[in-house]
Amino acid sequence: MRLSRYFLPVLKETPAEAQIVSHRYMLRAGMIKQASAGIYSWLPLGYRVLRKIEDIIHDEQQRAGHIPLLMPTLQSADLWRESGRYEAYGEEMLRITDRHDRDMLYTPTAEELITDIFRANVSSYKDLPLTLYQIQWKFRDEIRPRFGVMRGREFYMKDGYNFDLTKEDALHAYNRHLVSYLRTYERMGLQAIPMRADSGPIGGDDTHEFLVLAETGESEVFYDSEITDLKFGDREIDYDSHEQCRAVLEEFTSRYARTDETHDEALFNQVPEERRRTARGIEVGQIFYFGTKYSEPMGATVSDGEGNQVPVHMGSHGIGVSRLLGAIIEASHDDKGIIWPEGVTPFHCGIVNLKSGDEAADAACDKIYAALRALGLDPLYDDTNDRAGAKFATMDLIGLPWRITVGPRGLKNGVVELTSRRTGESEELPPEEAVAKVA
Ligand code: ATP
Ligand code: MG
Ligand code: MG
Numbered sequence: 109m110r111l112s113r114y115f116l117p118v119l120k121e122t123p124a125e126a127q128i129v130s131h132r133y134m135l136r137a138g139m140i141k142q143a144s145a146g147i148y149s150w151l152p153l154g155y156r157v158l159r160k161i162e163d164i165i166h167d168e169q170q171r172a173g174h175i176p177l178l179m180p181t182l183q184s185a186d187l188w189r190e191s192g193r194y195e196a197y198g199e200e201m202l203r204i205t206d207r208h209d210r211d212m213l214y215t216p217t218a219e220e221l222i223t224d225i226f227r228a229n230v231s232s233y234k235d236l237p238l239t240l241y242q243i244q245w246k247f248r249d250e251i252r253p254r255f256g257v258m259r260g261r262e263f264y265m266k267d268g269y270n271f272d273l274t275k276e277d278a279l280h281a282y283n284r285h286l287v288s289y290l291r292t293y294e295r296m297g298l299q300a301i302p303m304r305a306d307s308g309p310i311g312g313d314d315t316h317e318f319l320v321l322a323e324t325g326e327s328e329v330f331y332d333s334e335i336t337d338l339k340f341g342d343r344e345i346d347y348d349s350h351e352q353c354r355a356v357l358e359e360f361t362s363r364y365a366r367t368d369e370t371h372d373e374a375l376f377n378q379v380p381e382e383r384r385r386t387a388r389g390i391e392v393g394q395i396f397y398f399g400t401k402y403s404e405p406m407g408a409t410v411s412d413g414e415g416n417q418v419p420v421h422m423g424s425h426g427i428g429v430s431r432l433l434g435a436i437i438e439a440s441h442d443d444k445g446i447i448w449p450e451g452v453t454p455f456h457c458g459i460v461n462l463k464s465g466d467e468a469a470d471a472a473c474d475k476i477y478a479a480l481r482a483l484g485l486d487p488l489y490d491d492t493n494d495r496a497g498a499k500f501a502t503m504d505l506i507g508l509p510w511r512i513t514v515g516p517r518g519l520k521n522g523v524v525e526l527t528s529r530r531t532g533e534s535e536e537l538p539p540e541e542a543v544a545k546v547a
């Protein structure tokens with residue numbers, strides 16, 4: 109992409125309403141624009157990152173054997189009356205009446221909708237196990253929307269639902285989700301720690317939240333510092349293997365790690381003192397096992413092969429897709445701007461032309477740009493007439509992992525400058541070598 113033809117409305121001033129760094133940088137880098145309280149437009153740069161995050165989630169969900177579908181944002185209240193949650197859900201639910209006076213609502217979560225799809229189409233244990241998921245907009249009328257996309261009212265969520273014949277199979281689905289979430293967050297350059305949590309309005313017996321440690325997080329967390337040494341990494345996993353998935357769950361949840369909602373001081377005190385940590389965290393996902401809580405009242409049953417109709421065991425599993433942009437920035441930035449992890453960066457590399465209009469500089473930039481694109485990479489080429497200082501400031505703010513700086517003086521010696529956004533280190537090298545290093 110050539111910057112002269114792109115839409116990147118960066119702000120020079122720090123917007124007064126933004127209280128935390130991710131919100132400030134997302135506004136300044138022209139990634140989002142507030143439409144109304146807690147509701148945002150995703151400008152091109154923000155939208156690119158959102159899509160990258162979404163792609164990783166789709167990839168990891170399907171690797172785990174889960175099947176994507178898409179359900180509507182508006183639903184009828186009737187299903188929620190069947191489950192008993194229409195009254196119970198409270199003020200966070202945005203209720204809408206259509207022209208025929210029918211009660212509708214903007215989906216805050218979709219257990220009822222998916223259970224209705226299931227019961228209409230599945231009747232035999234032979235069709236199980238089944239896990240369906242979507243990535244779709246949700247709405248919760250949060251009392252205090254704040255911190256930009258971190259706590260929006262309209263937000264983008266991956267929500268997945270497993271249907272299983274037995275509790276044991278459903279717990280395997282739970283463990284499988286835990287494994288796939290570990291992989292998902294790591295690919296985004298994030299450490300998200302599974303912590304025992306409270307089940308809240310979704311209800312259920314088993315639940316873990318995934319928290320990214322950050323000072324601006326809204327949850328208080330207590331954990332054994334050993335847990336931050338754990339990495340899933342690139343190990344192989346057979347998602348069909350109950351043992352393998354259970355072993356990962358045990359490895360990642362056996363140490364003390366809880367949010368304030370479930371914190372147990374006596375248990376925490378059994379952790380050696382030098383390993384006890386109290387910090388703050390951002391909830392970027394949550395997994396639940398809740399058994400037959402919805403299948404029973406809504407009649408989602410299957411034949412079990414022995415002549416009985418039994419309600420299916422279910423769980424639901426969410427990832428805060430739009431919140432993740434804020435969480436990644438909170439975890440990865442400096443005083444100049446964002447530092448995108450490679451996996452989610454909106455563009456792979458920036459090219460800064462120090463003297464647009466100079467024949468040699470223009471030609472060298474065009475060549476680098478073409479070479480990177482031929483490698484399947486997405487460079488952002490600043491071909492504008494702005495001052496070098498302004499170009500650097502924009503590149504630092506939008507946080508691309510690499511910058512290639514091209515100017516007439518370097519070109520006389522046959523070199524360009526390659527700079528790493530994370531370390532700030534620069535080196536001079538021939539253009540082809542710079543391209544090879546970035547790729
Ligand atoms: P929170 O405790 O932050 O209110 P939640 O526990 O109500 O979140 P879940 O029902 O577990 O949320 O939804 C799954 C995920 O969706 C959360 O882990 C979070 O990452 C994201 N999420 C929830 N509410 C919001 C929101 N208002 N804005 C952005 N993301 C959200
Ligand atoms: Mg909430
Ligand atoms: Mg929560």
Ligand code: MG
Nearest residue numbers: 317391393394
């Ligand atoms: Mg939650």
